Amino acid sequence: MSLTRNAPPVLDIPEPRPPATPPKHKLWFYRFDTKRTPYVFISPFFLLFAVFGLFPIIFNGVVALRNWRLDDPDLNGWAGFANFERLVHDEDFWNALGNTFGIFILSTVPQLLIALMVANLLNRKLRGTTFWRVGVLLPYVTPVAASTLVFAVFFSRDNGMANWLLSLVGFNDMNNPLDWRAYKWSSWIAIATMVNWKWIGYNALLYLSAMQSIPKDVYEAAAVDGAGPWRQLWRITVPMIQPVLVFTVVLSSIGGLQLFNEPMLFEENPAAATGGSDSQWQTIAQLIYKVGWKDLDLGYAAAMSWALFLIILIVAGINAFLTNRLGGGRR
Amino acid sequence: MTRFGRRGWALVAAGLAGALTISGCSGQSLEGGNDKAADGQITLKVNFWGDMGLDKLKAAYEKDHPNVKIVLNSGEYNAQHEDLQKKLVAGSGAPDISAVDEGFIVQFRGQSDKFVNLLDKGAGSYESKYLPWKWQQSMSKDGQQIGLGTDVGGLAMCYRTDLFKAAGLPTDRTEVSKLWTTWDDFINVGKQYVSKTKKKFVDSGTNMFNPVLAQQPQGFYNEQEQLQMDGGPKVAFDVSMNAIKAGLSANLASFQPNWDQGFKKDQFAVLACPAWMLGHIQDTAPEQKGKWDIATIPGGGGNWGGSWWTIPKQGKNVDEAYKFVEWMIQPQQQIEVFKTVGNLPSQPALYKDPAVLDYKKEFMSNAPTGQIFASTAENLKPQYLGKKNGPTRVAVENVITRVQQGSLSPDKAWPEAVKQAEKAAGS
Numbered sequence: 001m002s003l004t005r006n007a008p009p010v011l012d013i014p015e016p017r018p019p020a021t022p023p024k025h026k027l028w029f030y031r032f033d034t035k036r037t038p039y040v041f042i043s044p045f046f047l048l049f050a051v052f053g054l055f056p057i058i059f060n061g062v063v064a065l066r067n068w069r070l071d072d073p074d075l076n077g078w079a080g081f082a083n084f085e086r087l088v089h090d091e092d093f094w095n096a097l098g099n100t101f102g103i104f105i106l107s108t109v110p111q112l113l114i115a116l117m118v119a120n121l122l123n124r125k126l127r128g129t130t131f132w133r134v135g136v137l138l139p140y141v142t143p144v145a146a147s148t149l150v151f152a153v154f155f156s157r158d159n160g161m162a163n164w165l166l167s168l169v170g171f172n173d174m175n176n177p178l179d180w181r182a183y184k185w186s187s188w189i190a191i192a193t194m195v196n197w198k199w200i201g202y203n204a205l206l207y208l209s210a211m212q213s214i215p216k217d218v219y220e221a222a223a224v225d226g227a228g229p230w231r232q233l234w235r236i237t238v239p240m241i242q243p244v245l246v247f248t249v250v251l252s253s254i255g256g257l258q259l260f261n262e263p264m265l266f267e268e269n270p271a272a273a274t275g276g277s278d279s280q281w282q283t284i285a286q287l288i289y290k291v292g293w294k295d296l297d298l299g300y301a302a303a304m305s306w307a308l309f310l311i312i313l314i315v316a317g318i319n320a321f322l323t324n325r326l327g328g329g330r331r
Numbered sequence: 332m333t334r335f336g337r338r339g340w341a342l343v344a345a346g347l348a349g350a351l352t353i354s355g356c357s358g359q360s361l362e363g364g365n366d367k368a369a370d371g372q373i374t375l376k377v378n379f380w381g382d383m384g385l386d387k388l389k390a391a392y393e394k395d396h397p398n399v400k401i402v403l404n405s406g407e408y409n410a411q412h413e414d415l416q417k418k419l420v421a422g423s424g425a426p427d428i429s430a431v432d433e434g435f436i437v438q439f440r441g442q443s444d445k446f447v448n449l450l451d452k453g454a455g456s457y458e459s460k461y462l463p464w465k466w467q468q469s470m471s472k473d474g475q476q477i478g479l480g481t482d483v484g485g486l487a488m489c490y491r492t493d494l495f496k497a498a499g500l501p502t503d504r505t506e507v508s509k510l511w512t513t514w515d516d517f518i519n520v521g522k523q524y525v526s527k528t529k530k531k532f533v534d535s536g537t538n539m540f541n542p543v544l545a546q547q548p549q550g551f552y553n554e555q556e557q558l559q560m561d562g563g564p565k566v567a568f569d570v571s572m573n574a575i576k577a578g579l580s581a582n583l584a585s586f587q588p589n590w591d592q593g594f595k596k597d598q599f600a601v602l603a604c605p606a607w608m609l610g611h612i613q614d615t616a617p618e619q620k621g622k623w624d625i626a627t628i629p630g631g632g633g634n635w636g637g638s639w640w641t642i643p644k645q646g647k648n649v650d651e652a653y654k655f656v657e658w659m660i661q662p663q664q665q666i667e668v669f670k671t672v673g674n675l676p677s678q679p680a681l682y683k684d685p686a687v688l689d690y691k692k693e694f695m696s697n698a699p700t701g702q703i704f705a706s707t708a709e710n711l712k713p714q715y716l717g718k719k720n721g722p723t724r725v726a727v728e729n730v731i732t733r734v735q736q737g738s739l740s741p742d743k744a745w746p747e748a749v750k751q752a753e754k755a756a757g758s
Contacts, residue, residue: 071441071442072441156588158589158598179737181736182733183738268588269587272725274729277729277733277738278738291758295722296416
């Protein structure tokens with residue numbers, strides 16, 4: 001290697017130009033694009049929500065403070081809080097509230113527990129994984145009206161399969177069959193069954209997706225330490241999928257308290273909206289429908305739906321709080 | 332980037348426009364259905380429930396009026412009325428022609444400003460043709476006529492001849508009629524039937540309550556809209572309790588799937604039959620042709636049900652709608668409906684028409700339905716039905732159902748029925 005070496009030929013590289021200042025309007029657009037465009041993109045949801053969600057809610061609030069009877073156009077004017085006062089003394093409302101909570105507990109608790117078990121099973125190595133996963137989602141895809149009508153037949157008094165199954169195990173007498181619609185407890189169980197059937201698979205898949213993100217070595221370590229599958233589920237899986245747990249609890253609280261289709265279609269005469277001969281299973285949503293469209297008292301119905309809204313807020317809040325605590329209160 | 336931004340805007344705009352068109356259009360094009368097309372074609376939407384025998388009429392009318400297309404929309408009884416109420420309030424979407432039943436006519440005649448006053452269209456000339464009370468029932472307080480009557484109920488008792496024979500009871504309709512002149516007789520016959528066959532006699536306690544109530548001079552409400560439970564309702568309630576206590580009731584809710592099953596499985600042998608019920612029996616259990624017959628009902632006449640054709644004001648083709656309604660209530664069409672589904676016309680002149688009088692219903696063992704129902708309808712003294720008649724009836728029916736379900740004892744049922752009726756009256 002000679003020391004004397006020609007300097008490498010200087011290539012005629014054009015001097016890197018200083019970043020050209022784009023024309024002013026382009027700069028403006030660039031800034032606008034990065035800063036504002038995201039808002040434009042998400043705005044359709046909010047615009048639509050404002051038109052179809054927010055406005056009805058606010059309007060509903062206004063209606064709740066008014067008298068508005070469809071069968072008596074003269075009764076139209078400000079009522080103040082009279083509708084809400086009436087609500088407090090309305091035994092139908094409290095009965096419906098009790099029914100709603102009863103069915104809500106009978107459906108949500110087993111629903112989420114079973115979903116957890118199902119997800120845990122699906123999380124193992126199985127043959128035909130996709131088959132099973134799609135399978136548990138099928139009830140969710142079924143239109144609720146269709147499945148509920150089938151269940152209404154299933155739980156019918158004279159020719160129902162539920163009574164037949166019970167008679168097989170000796171719990172029921174076919175000559176004196178159980179009238180599922182006659183009592184609170186039996187009608188609640190029937191409706192909760194419909195809700196559970198529909199939502200278990202859906203929740204199970206949510207749990208499953210969360211479980212898949214848990215590193216396998218955590219389980220291996222636990223197994224080495226001697227934790228059995230049951231312990232692993234409660235000590236590792238449940239805390240680690242906690243955000244999804246909170247999500248499902250909140251969602252099923254909202255859904256459970258708004259329960260409408262199942263109780264409506266369980267009725268022999270779906271248009272009556274009384275929830276059984278003695279309102280055994282009339283839910284609040286059903287009562288709102290009845291007050292609004294059967295009794296034609298829109299103001300009172302609006303007040304009821306606002307009350308339901310507040311109750312849902314409270315219950316969902318409490319549930320989220322409790323679920324958080326369940327996982328150790330880290331969030 | 333800039334292009335992206337522009338595209339973003341375009342997307343947003345397109346999306347919004349799309350959303351608005353979807354929401355904007357649906358109210359009109361899907362529900363109104365009465366827009367005049369360019370070629371002068373007119374679509375009339377007719378809402379009703381059950382089977383009002385319109386299929387043949389529609390075809391005949393369309394043939395004579397090539398520019399008119401009629402869309403028949405049969406729905407559930409309560410749902411149709413509630414839907415009409417909603418559309419009236421909303422101000423759009425109501426059908427061009429809507430049937431309204433006796434149970435709802437009071438509610439709607441109170442809103443006569445939302446219906447076409449048929450007197451303006453010249454319906455006044457039909458007043459003399461109608462049963463006077465039928466004409467009055469659809470008349471608003473300020474003298475507007477919102478509906479033209481289609482049919483009236485009338486009452487009779489349908490029974491299954493084959494089941495009666497098996498129970499050792501007579502099957503001939505005059506002999507059966509003689510078995511029960513009072514409701515007590517009826518319950519005694521029922522007891523005989525039940526002890527012989529070990530089957531139930533009537534479909535439900537509520538279908539005992541309703542016809543008996545219809546026979547009373549006064550229903551739930553007096554003309555001052557006050558609830559009167561101690562009159563007619565008490566009489567009817569007691570009859571239904573006696574029937575339930577005697578074990579006659581199969582406890583099947585009317586017009587529901589289990590009830591329809593009950594027809595097919597011979598779960599009951601008699602059924603209170605207003606004229607319009609014949610169509611339902613025929614549609615539900617066609618294989619029972621010739622096994623049914625019609626006897627008189629205990630306790631004399633009474634009316635249960637019957638409808639009107641109304642024309643909501645918001646329709647775009649009210650003139651064409653009126654023409655069709657006017658055509659439907661002409662004797663020839665009324666007789667056609669009577670023959671197809673059994674609905675009894677509400678124009679008394681037709682009761683003397685040989686086409687009605689000599690008509691024998693083949694399905695009902697050739698019973699002379701024209702004679703049977705015409706004679707009850709002519710002697711009717713109609714009840715005043717209050718504004719809250721519908722909900723009150725549901726409330727009392729629910730109490731009867733609770734007794735049948737065994738969750739309420741028959742002795743405690745009456746106070747409970749009064750309580751529930753008062754609640755419904757105040758709702």
